Amino acid sequence: MRELTPTDARNAVLGGGVLACGGGGWKHHGELMGSLATSLERPVLAGVDELPDDTWVATVTAIGAPAAKDWEIRPVDYVHALQELVKVAGVPIGAVMTAQNGYSTTVNGWIQSAVLGVTVLDTAGDVRAHPTGKLGGLGLGERPGYESVQVVSGGNRALHGHFLSVNRGNLNTVDDVLRDISVRTGGFIASARNPVELDWVRANGAHGSISLALDLGAAMDAARSDGPDAVVEAVRTRLHAEVVDAGRLRIGKRTRTVGGWDRGTFAVGEHTVPYLNEYMAVENAGGRVASYPDTIVIIDRSTGEGLAVKDAGRGGQDVVLLVARAGTLPVSSSSIDRAGLAECEQIMGIGFLEHLDPGLRPASASYAPATETAGTRSGSPRRRSR
Known part of the structure; x- marks a missing residue:
């Protein structure tokens, strides 16, 4: 486990902006969210094998089109969405993960960790950014009997007021509904969704994705002077x-x-x-x-x-x-x-x-940090109670 620092936040935005593949949110929003999260507290990042086996994990992200003209997301929207998901999910959510890397999406979960004390998982629904919720949904749309629970919160207040919606059903159908909500509320909205067992994440996630973005950002920053x-x-x-x-x-x-x-x-x-x-x-x-x-x-x-x-x-x-x-x-x-x-x-x-390469398999490769960086600690950091 490691505590995430302001330097990590800057590297996350820089490296995440490459893995954004042209999307993945906005640089200024990532800088705001990373700086705020690491100023309030020290979010904690953990590998999939560093958490108790009975941990439940939720995906936290934002939904919409980065070029939309009227989008608005406030930091509190991310926290509020997770709080509402905790209320309705019926399971103890102890960790969060991002759906993808990106300029702002690499720091998804950091503000929730700082405010609510959940752990940020060093895993993503996709190592790179992608356009649809299905591509970051850990295959849950095809899991027999799985009911997706997804909460969105936020929207452009001046145009639409604050919007909150709790949605249950098949992941693929709910994803389509939330895409429509993002359009109707200004172009983007914060989301917390799909609580699932750690074992499912272990078998289906892209592990080490956040460490990859952090190390990539650090390497880019070091190379800038040349x-x-x-x-x-x-x-x-x-x-x-x-x-x-x-x-x-x-x-x-x-x-x-x-x-x-x-x-x-x-x-x-x-x-x-x-x-x-x-x-x-x-x-x-x-x-x-x-x-x-x-x-x-x-x-x-x-x-x-x-x-x-x-x-x-x-x-x-x-x-x-x-x-x-x-x-x-x-x-x-x-x-x-x-x-x-x-x-x-x-x-x-x-x-x-x-x-599509038929030889690709989920969780077949993971990324391990190249070096120990500032903020790294051995063992489990003490978390304040909530």
């Missing part, structure tokens, strides 16, 4: 990625925000990158080069950071396109969920299932 090429090399090395192309970013199809998704296409050199909130594929004249759940990254060389879809503007940025193949990083059951991939096929009109 220039953008050093940052790109730090990303390539840490993610076991390959440089696919480089040059000026061009706009293929401009971003449209429809139904809770940002949709469009970028081009870099000889390659096109279609996105649905996140970069979902890489193609060239010869066909498909990379495909979700590969981690697809565009680095803006002027900032040395991951380029978000919402920040691309008219294009023209000097960028580098990298791909880390699925399986070289932690794999979850939801990142290879066939129902989730089929939904993306339907929305985007391009294939994913045909490109």
